Amino acid sequence: MSLHDLPGAEIILPGLSDLHSGNRNTIGALLIAIAATRLTEAGLDIHNYHLAPEPELTLYALLQKEREDAYPHYNALLNRLNSFCNALELSHKYKPSNNALEPTSKRSSKV
Template structure:
């Protein structure tokens, strides 16, 4: 299974690219920072030197500045992140090399 096929990939994968480019405050990069431990444990290489220190607060503050529905959108983003992490963890767990 390709990472592009996982739910939430449209947000998370650009966030990984942002972090690799040194951008730590995009929505995707902040989501990756929130789940950096889970993503790393599931086999992704996360550039930790570019992670925001308080990604949850930073993301919410950014959304408050950009949207009237910040709370609902924040929760929707976290749900997408969780879906991506769950699918990645299942994929990683059942790879033949991990048995």
């Protein structure tokens, strides 16, 4: 499964591009900073990026500048982020290993 196929990819993937180019205060980049641990554990390499401190507060402040009522949009973005993380974690967990392709008789029988 491609990252582009995951729910929320339309927000998260541009955020990765933003971080790569040094822009850490976009909606996508802030969402990545919020879930950095989950995303890293699920296989994304984001260790080399300089993430924004206090990304939740920064994201909310950014949304307040753009909208009169930022709260519903903030919650919707966090839900999209959670959907992306859940799907990425599942795809990482169930990624086929090379060992699964070997005949059963060649696999180790250690328990």
